[in-house]
Amino acid sequence: MTTTALPLPRLDSLWRRISIWRVIFYAIMAAALYAAYLRAFHGLGSVSNLSDEFPWGIWIGFDVLCGVGLAAGGFTLVAIVHIFHIKRYQPILRPAILTAFLGYLLVVVALMFDLGRPDRIWHPLVMWNPRSVMFEVAWCVMLYNTVLALEFAPVVFERMQWRRPMRIIQFISPPLVIAGVILSTLHQSSLGSLYLIVPSKLHPLWYSPLLPLLFYISAISVGLAMTIFESWHSSRAFGKQLEWPLLMGLGRLLAVVLGVFLVMRLMDLSRRHALVLALEPRPEVYLFYIEMFLMAAPVLVLLSGAVATRPRLLYLCSVSSILGFIANRLNVSVTGIQAVTGASYVPRWTEIAITMGLIAAGFAIFRLAAKHLPLFEHAPAGNGREST
Amino acid sequence: MANALLFDSTLCVGCKACETACAERWKLPYNEKIAEEQTLSDHKLTVVQTRGESYARRMCMHCADPTCASVCPVGAFTKTALGPVIYDASKCMGCRYCMFACPFQVPVYEWGSRTPKVRKCDQCHDRQMAGKVTACTEACPTGATLSGDRDAMIAEARKRIAENPAGYYPRIYGIQEAGGTGMLLLSKVPFEQLGMPKNLPNQPLPPLTWNVLSFVPDIASVGSVLLGGVYWLTHRREAVAQAERQPEGRLS
Numbered sequence: 001m002t003t004t005a006l007p008l009p010r011l012d013s014l015w016r017r018i019s020i021w022r023v024i025f026y027a028i029m030a031a032a033l034y035a036a037y038l039r040a041f042h043g044l045g046s047v048s049n050l051s052d053e054f055p056w057g058i059w060i061g062f063d064v065l066c067g068v069g070l071a072a073g074g075f076t077l078v079a080i081v082h083i084f085h086i087k088r089y090q091p092i093l094r095p096a097i098l099t100a101f102l103g104y105l106l107v108v109v110a111l112m113f114d115l116g117r118p119d120r121i122w123h124p125l126v127m128w129n130p131r132s133v134m135f136e137v138a139w140c141v142m143l144y145n146t147v148l149a150l151e152f153a154p155v156v157f158e159r160m161q162w163r164r165p166m167r168i169i170q171f172i173s174p175p176l177v178i179a180g181v182i183l184s185t186l187h188q189s190s191l192g193s194l195y196l197i198v199p200s201k202l203h204p205l206w207y208s209p210l211l212p213l214l215f216y217i218s219a220i221s222v223g224l225a226m227t228i229f230e231s232w233h234s235s236r237a238f239g240k241q242l243e244w245p246l247l248m249g250l251g252r253l254l255a256v257v258l259g260v261f262l263v264m265r266l267m268d269l270s271r272r273h274a275l276v277l278a279l280e281p282r283p284e285v286y287l288f289y290i291e292m293f294l295m296a297a298p299v300l301v302l303l304s305g306a307v308a309t310r311p312r313l314l315y316l317c318s319v320s321s322i323l324g325f326i327a328n329r330l331n332v333s334v335t336g337i338q339a340v341t342g343a344s345y346v347p348r349w350t351e352i353a354i355t356m357g358l359i360a361a362g363f364a365i366f367r368l369a370a371k372h373l374p375l376f377e378h379a380p381a382g383n384g385r386e387s388t
Numbered sequence: 389m390a391n392a393l394l395f396d397s398t399l400c401v402g403c404k405a406c407e408t409a410c411a412e413r414w415k416l417p418y419n420e421k422i423a424e425e426q427t428l429s430d431h432k433l434t435v436v437q438t439r440g441e442s443y444a445r446r447m448c449m450h451c452a453d454p455t456c457a458s459v460c461p462v463g464a465f466t467k468t469a470l471g472p473v474i475y476d477a478s479k480c481m482g483c484r485y486c487m488f489a490c491p492f493q494v495p496v497y498e499w500g501s502r503t504p505k506v507r508k509c510d511q512c513h514d515r516q517m518a519g520k521v522t523a524c525t526e527a528c529p530t531g532a533t534l535s536g537d538r539d540a541m542i543a544e545a546r547k548r549i550a551e552n553p554a555g556y557y558p559r560i561y562g563i564q565e566a567g568g569t570g571m572l573l574l575s576k577v578p579f580e581q582l583g584m585p586k587n588l589p590n591q592p593l594p595p596l597t598w599n600v601l602s603f604v605p606d607i608a609s610v611g612s613v614l615l616g617g618v619y620w621l622t623h624r625r626e627a628v629a630q631a632e633r634q635p636e637g638r639l640s
Binding site for chain 2: 043044046050051052053079115116118120121123124127132136137138174177179181182198201212229340
């Protein structure tokens with residue numbers, strides 16, 4: 001910003017660049033920075049409504065549980081392209097890996113806010129407790145972050161034209177991609193296992209011995225949905241063509257995985273005789289219906305074949321499954337707990353500001369990367385020619 | 389055998405001498421205002437609650453197989469041979485999984501501190517090591533809180549119920565709850581009226597996660613081999629298809 005007189009046209013273009021989204025972005029970032037300052041200098045109590053009776057709020061329920069899940073597109077796409085070797089999905093692999101990498105980095109940042117002693121985040125490296133699910137999650141997330149960095153590195157190497165490191169990555173690629181899928185399988189399910197320890201605190205509509213499996217399957221579904229969501233927005237933001245046949249393929253897969261999830265969920269509820277609870281007119285039960293509707297609607301729409309000629313409908317299906325997933329995770333981590341323990345918790349504005357700041361940062365970094373790195377180009381020629 | 393505390397609610401007169409002794413031992417502030425508080429907090433590691441006609445005492449239950457010790461990612465909690473469950477603040481990174489997981493909602497946090505730690509009763513581990521009873525037991529003027537060998541405490545509790553069946557609800561809380569605790573309760577009224585959780589399983593909770601967690605090595609090893617196999621198959625299939633398309637290529 002400068003106060004010297006500028007020629008009118010430039011001021012005009014400057015004004016046009018300050019779009020409404022920019023204003024929102026900077027407002028969120030300013031609020032988040034202020035909240036971060038309060039967190040750092042005045043402690044958890046001053047920025048959150050967490051309490052002894054409700055020690056985990058939206059930083060765990062949304063930032064960690066949803067963040068890790070929403071980043072599941074990375075391992076899902078890596079498995080499809082590298083392990084099952086369905087190479088036609090190559091063009092959407094890199095953005096999916098970047099989404100995952102950013103997602104996991106932001107989860108770590110969120111943890112730095114939530115941990116009472118962020119300076120000790122390295123403790124699980126040297127102080128072991130293999131009986132703890134949290135210990136396993138900590139190790140998996142740390143290792144998987146390393147894997148994601150290496151999986152994403154070729155994009156940077158290609159841009160820098162560093163051939164030697166590129167060859168090294170290609171050499172270790174097979175064990176790397178397999179490790180990535182295994183680590184994801186372990187910690188995506190373990191996030192569900194975290195809640196196995198509270199049978200007396202979590203509402204029976206959500207507490208289930210199958211939580212690890214349900215978390216795993218829903219993570220795969222939301223990973224697919226996020227890939228569709230991100231491709232749709234990329235094509236609009238960066239003026240590139242929509243990878244329509246690929247997204248249709250992902251949409252079909254999404255319908256199947258989400259369908260499996262819903263069938264498992266309902267069978268589990270009925271086996272535990274918990275379905276009758278869904279008839280009680282209570283707030284958490286309404287949230288249960290919202291969650292089920294948001295997940296079931298896209299399955300029906302996708303299976304009906306109505307999306308074949310309507311990209312926007314496919315996009316809406318992905319949005320609905322993402323929202324359904326978020327509803328599910330928040331019901332497990334917040335409302336399902338409150339329903340039983342009666343603990344009062346409504347996130348403070350500072351908690352929301354930091355969460356929104358992380359999301360906004362994620363979008364901004366993705367945009368920057370898309371601008372400066374070969375994110376959407378096909379992998380080096382000769383790799384994609386044989387496919388289809 | 390491990391030690392335990394026995395709290396007999398029918399003998400408690402609500403004098404809060406145990407609260408005072410506890411605060412003194414931990415060097416925590418204590419005054420009339422704090423005495424009024426009815427919940428556990430970072431400055432109140434035991435609390436005498438008024439529940440209708442009865443008094444209830446809340447503090448760490450010192451479970452036989454403590455949930456906090458199993459969930460803590462850095463192993464900051466230890467179940468000692470003597471009975472107390474102790475906490476090592478120098479390991480704690482503040483994830484608060486212990487607070488979330490504790491079936492009795494006992495561990496509390498120093499929310500106002502910039503370097504917070506978890507706080508909870510340690511059943512005066514140091515005093516017990518020196519062969520002394522807990523500070524609260526020593527302070528109790530009516531004998532409502534006793535401490536000693538867990539089996540002896542259970543025997544004493546049974547004796548009291550047998551001698552005065554009309555005066556007691558016919559159960560001892562803590563023998564089986566969550567796999568058994570190092571804090572046993574006697575009461576005239578059902579224990580949920582004293583604010584104790586009533587829907588707890590009679591088995592320890594840690595196996596709930598361990599049953600799943602113990603599969604991790606299997607998933608990692610079998611999964612890697614399976615995925616490695618799939619990787620090899622799909623890539624091999626492509627190599628073969630490529631070779632078949634170019635007859636000369638097969639020779640080389």
